[in-house]
Ligand SMILES: Nc1ncnc2c1ncn2[C@@H]1O[C@H](COP(=O)(O)OP(=O)(O)OP(=O)(O)O)[C@@H](O)[C@H]1O
């Protein structure tokens with residue numbers, strides 16, 4: 001579904017992503033792991049069209065994706081819940097969700113999708129007219145994921161959805177991701193919490209300073225010594 | 236004394252309404268692209284000239300009755316002014332500012348000053364070349380509109396000039412329209428989102444280029460209305476009229492909190508009222524009209540010292 005080939009992305013003259021390749025098959029959950037500054041967020045931002053490629057290619061559903069403006073990428077079916085949530089803090093929950101559905105015109109279906117988000121995260125439903133900035137970190141994360149779902153993406157990219165969340169809340173988020181997969185959404189998940197991510201993932205890629213070091217199935221990576229040492233707190 | 240106060244309050248509100256109509260344009264554009272569009276005063280000026288041109292194209296009517304003037308002539312002149320202002324604003328956005336979107340901040344700022352000079356000179360040199368049009372190298376008389384020009388209404392001993400009332404009503408209607416646009420329309424919501432976080436707005440599927448165009452268009456439309464109001468109030472228009480009005484409106488936008496639409500409206504009204512009051516109630520030469528600009532900018536400095544973010548201060552296009 002998504003194929004990234006030899007992608008190089010730079011900020012100014014400094015290459016942050018130095019020629020990475022990976023694929024996400026339809027219906028899969030794929031995770032990108034890596035230490036701080038490895039280039040995970042940069043990769044997602046490039047796929048979303050927020051950053052230009054220095055070289056390499058991105059393909060989505062058989063068509064060339066790189067060079068497509070960001071708003072078109074959303075229309076093609078790729079949504080991102082960015083690192084740090086990036087909610088519109090002064091706007092209400094409802095308005096944030098509406099903006100998530102900005103690329104759509106089917107008003108009735110938008111309404112029912114919104115209700116689905118409220119079913120999934122009842123706290124959002126009961127406080128839908130409050131500004132997003134008033135919610136707790138975990139609640140804001142739910143809203144960020146809900147907002148990304150509102151475009152009805154085929155591919156949903158989540159950048160550190162468990163950041164700053166309690167273990168319980170992390171479990172809720174991970175369960176939501178699994179439910180989304182069951183609904184047919186393909187997922188590209190960036191996580192610091194390797195344990196949680198790899199338990200879900202069909203496939204994982206490990207990034208270090210802008211390069212992919214190795215990749216394997218989620219299950220194999222959970223048992224991999226190198227992964228254990230760096231990401232799972234060695235034991 | 237009290238009558239004089241109310242008289243000056245009305246005068247100040249109408250002057251302030253003019254500033255406010257222009258100030259909105261500075262603020263919406265700044266809120267979205269962080270550009271101080273120094274050419275916005277000229278967008279106001281070309282709006283007035285556009286309205287004048289519409290009157291010329293209608294055959295320079297001078298004898299239309301009140302209802303024909305208010306229902307046909309004035310709306311057409313407003314429309315003509317808006318079309319010209321919006322067109323010029325969008326052309327400058329497309330060809331002067333957009334190519335510099337990722338350039339250092341100073342580049343578009345200097346370009347804006349260049350655009351401002353260009354537009355003034357363009358009107359000065361070419362307006363009179365249009366067959367039948369008056370030479371615009373100095374002020375030209377603005378057409379009078381029956382029912383407004385020269386008319387007054389009295390409330391007790393307070394006299395309100397109709398053109399002043401027109402300006403206040405125009406601001407009220409425009410503010411209402413803005414509120415609906417910002418809070419209820421999809422493009423308006425996209426504009427607020429973009430002003431708060433452009434990258435995330437793009438992740439929502441918002442075409443930021445279109446939002447920027449909308450911001451320039453809205454600001455230009457209101458500036459054109461101000462251009463017509465100026466013509467009706469002062470009876471003439473001039474290729475230089477955008478300079479001082481633009482400077483005052485920019486002051487009003489900063490006073491209210493640049494980037495904030497409500498702030499632009501409040502800032503404009505406060506500035507207008509302060510100017511009107513200063514010329515009346517400050518005794519001696521300091522209250523002469525030569526000093527009113529001094530008081531206006533003194534107010535700006537005072538506000539910026541105690542509330543650097545402006546009266547209504549957030550750095551975003553807030554709900555109007
Ligand atoms: N806006 C920017 N300007 C310049 N350099 C940047 C910018 N954003 C990121 N970088 C650099 O690019 C590299 C990759 O950053 P990126 O944010 O992609 O890492 P990450 O893997 O998402 O890290 P984290 O786990 O901390 O979120 C880092 O060296 C970072 O310092």
Ligand SMILES: [Mg+2]
Nearest residue numbers: 040041042083
């Ligand atoms: Mg990151």
